[in-house]
Amino acid sequence: MAFEEEKKFFESYIREKNLKWSEQRMQILEIFLRNKKHLTADELYRMVKEKFPSVGYSTIYRTLKLLCDCGICSELRLDDGTIRFEHLYRHKHHDHLICLKCGRMVEVVDPEIEKLQERLAKKEGFILERHILLMYGLCPKCQSK
Template identity: 45%
Template sequence: MKSAQQVFLDFMRSNSLSLTPQRKAIVETFLESEGHFSAEQLYERVGRRMSDIGQATVYRTLKLLVDSGLADAFDLGEGVTLYEHRYGHEHHDHLVCLVCGRKVEIVDAAIERRQEALAVEYGFTLTRHRMFLFGLCPGCADTARS
């Protein structure tokens, strides 16, 4: 399997784009950042590494990361796009707390099999999917009961 850096370099070359020092710093920071984060959070992290990078450059590079297959972007209905690693990471679904925003990554073979069976039943060929389950985490549920 190619490294994430090589995947990005190949994508940039195939699209006749150059890897500027700013893009390189953003990609490295992205690859070092685990979990779910916004463009603003990545911008803050990149700024600690290279202070002269503009926010627009971070947004444009995040789009390139998504287009290259290294990143996944999603909006949980709050108007803020979150990003996470896609390449080289196991597929997972999400539990999301509606109160505190906590996100838990879940992997469940039975759910995956059922999703595939539903696709077959309706004549779909799956290429990818995402599932988010919304509710209250244990801490927020306890507070709501009090």
């Protein structure tokens, strides 16, 4: 099947933490990765439920937490209060362009912006650890509608 590398990575993380392998965890990881989009916990739950009707809501949350802990994914808290989970494994840091109409999300990076942020932080004496930049607007398709 697909995503062998990510699965291996997750399995070693689990082992390292003295946790146990489970069919559910692997299924959730696979279905999560199979989706390009940024999913909510509930969306992921529904997708997993299709292939694995007995799965519980808590298992989704628990697994997402593990996936975040080990760096495979991360939470993205949007302006409207929804939380979406994005792929992080072998995805470098990026910011987001988000369409206010259709919700499409584009991942972008601008090294200059990153540098300027560091400069700005230094000016105030802060040592930066991370940042979140969410840019909201209209995507090309939604502009013409």
